[in-house]
Amino acid sequence: MAEFEAGMPTEGPRARPLSPHLQIYKPTLTMVMSIVHRITGAALYFGMLLLAWWLIAAASGPNAYSNVEWFMSSLIGQLVLFGYTWALLHHMLGGVRHLIWDTIHGLEPVERELLTLATLIGSITLTLILWVVGYLVMGGPR
Amino acid sequence: MSPVQHMRTPMRRVRGLGTARSGTGQFWQQRITSVAGIPLTIGLLLIITALLGRSHAAVVQILGSPIVAIIVLLFTINTAYHMWIGMQEIILDYVHDEKWKLLSLMANTFFVFAVSLASIYAILKLSFGV
Numbered sequence: 001m002a003e004f005e006a007g008m009p010t011e012g013p014r015a016r017p018l019s020p021h022l023q024i025y026k027p028t029l030t031m032v033m034s035i036v037h038r039i040t041g042a043a044l045y046f047g048m049l050l051l052a053w054w055l056i057a058a059a060s061g062p063n064a065y066s067n068v069e070w071f072m073s074s075l076i077g078q079l080v081l082f083g084y085t086w087a088l089l090h091h092m093l094g095g096v097r098h099l100i101w102d103t104i105h106g107l108e109p110v111e112r113e114l115l116t117l118a119t120l121i122g123s124i125t126l127t128l129i130l131w132v133v134g135y136l137v138m139g140g141p142r
Numbered sequence: 143m144s145p146v147q148h149m150r151t152p153m154r155r156v157r158g159l160g161t162a163r164s165g166t167g168q169f170w171q172q173r174i175t176s177v178a179g180i181p182l183t184i185g186l187l188l189i190i191t192a193l194l195g196r197s198h199a200a201v202v203q204i205l206g207s208p209i210v211a212i213i214v215l216l217f218t219i220n221t222a223y224h225m226w227i228g229m230q231e232i233i234l235d236y237v238h239d240e241k242w243k244l245l246s247l248m249a250n251t252f253f254v255f256a257v258s259l260a261s262i263y264a265i266l267k268l269s270f271g272v
Contacts, residue, residue: 041228088183
């Protein structure tokens with residue numbers, strides 16, 4: 001839109017005033033969770049590389065598989081996996097919320113806030129439960 | 143085609159096509175893949191949890207067994223389409239330069255094909271043990 005800069009000699013229309021955008025609004029929970037849904041989706045997009053790596057390593061042989069195991073059990077690997085677990089569960093629950101909204105339900109002011117809070121609490125709770133179960137499985141008999 | 147050759151009004155012909163020129167097709171496909179993704183994601187998480195800490199031989203045996211392999215395959219294929227649409231939506235929202243838009247849309251397709259075909263190949267290899 002450089003050709004419409006104010007003060008420039010041009011026959012085209014001058015720069016129009018822009019309507020207020022996101023920055024003038026106080027962030028609400030539904031706003032934040034909306035962008036978090038997109039961010040977790042984008043993170044999971046690249047997270048599919050990890051799943052592919054794990055599957056390819058399993059198909060390649062014991063040496064390749066032990067490399068994956070080494071990375072996944074390292075501190076960075078554990079952090080990535082923990083974030084991955086939460087992102088996956090949060091994106092899934094956020095998706096369920098969107099599917100409910102698609103049916104024109106749960107859109108009233110109180111309902112939509114509760115629904116959004118429920119996806120956040122739900123994803124954190126499920127992630128913690130899954131990791132406790134995971135560690136119990138790891139410590140249990142093979 | 144002259145305007146008098148058809149009975150449909152211009153409004154009838156453009157209704158529902160939207161800015162994407164293909165109507166609500168991908169909107170609906172994103173819903174279908176998200177519904178399918180719920181049981182498949184739960185299935186994948188259960189499979190991964192069950193495989194934690196197991197030896198390579200055990201992992202190969204379990205991942206290659208029909209039910210497990212089918213769930214992982216369905217998850218991979220379903221997710222591939224879901225993430226392709228999703229990333230395309232993100233690109234169309236933020237990348238406005240025509241050249242970069244085309245390049246990133248192309249990269250999206252290449253990435254999704256490469257990652258999902260690699261996963262599918264690995265699962266099939268585990269299943270058939272070639």
